[in-house]
Amino acid sequence: MFGKTAANIAPVIATTLAIFSGLFAAAAVNAAPRDPSRVAAIFPPWWSPAQSVAAAGSAGAIAATGSAPFIIILRGDPADLAQRARSVGALLVLDPDLAGLCAPKDARP
Numbered sequence: 067m068f069g070k071t072a073a074n075i076a077p078v079i080a081t082t083l084a085i086f087s088g089l090f091a092a093a094a095v096n097a098a099p100r101d102p103s104r105v106a107a108i109f110p111p112w113w114s115p116a117q118s119v120a121a122a123g124s125a126g127a128i129a130a131t132g133s134a135p136f137i138i139i140l141r142g143d144p145a146d147l148a149q150r151a152r153s154v155g156a157l158l159v160l161d162p163d164l165a166g167l168c169a170p171k172d173a174r175p
Contacts, residue, residue, distance in 0.1 A: 099161040102144035104129065107156040109136045125150040132162075 099105045107125065109118040115135035122128055126142030139162050140151060148159040 099148065099159065100163075101161070102147060104139070104141050104162060105148055105151060106132060106160045106162040107138050107140050107151040108158040108160065109138065109156055111136045113155070121154040121156075122151070125154045125156070 105126075107122055109121060111134070113121075113136060118136050118138055119128065119131075122138035122140055126140035126147050128138055129141045130139040131137065132139060140147060142150070151159050
C-alpha cells in the first residue's frame, strides 16, 4: 500500500524540486549585487539566527539584518565579499535593494 503512494509522490517531488531549483537560479542571476561591497547574504532558513550571524560575521562586516533572521546585509571588500559569504554557507548573495525589503531603510545608502 505505501509503495504505490511513494511511487506516485516521487514524480511530484522531483518536479517541485526542479521548479524551485530553476527559480533559485533565476533569482541569483537577476538579483546580483550592483555594489559588490554591499550584499544581502541569504543563509539556510533552518539555521539558528546565531549561526547565521556567526557565519556572516566571518565573511564581512554586518551592516544590518534583513526582514528574516537568515538574511544578513554585509559590507566588505568588493573583490571577494560575495565569494566569502558563499564559502561560509550563504545560499544566495543578492543586491539588498533588489532582494525585496531585505534591509531596513536605515541600512541603505
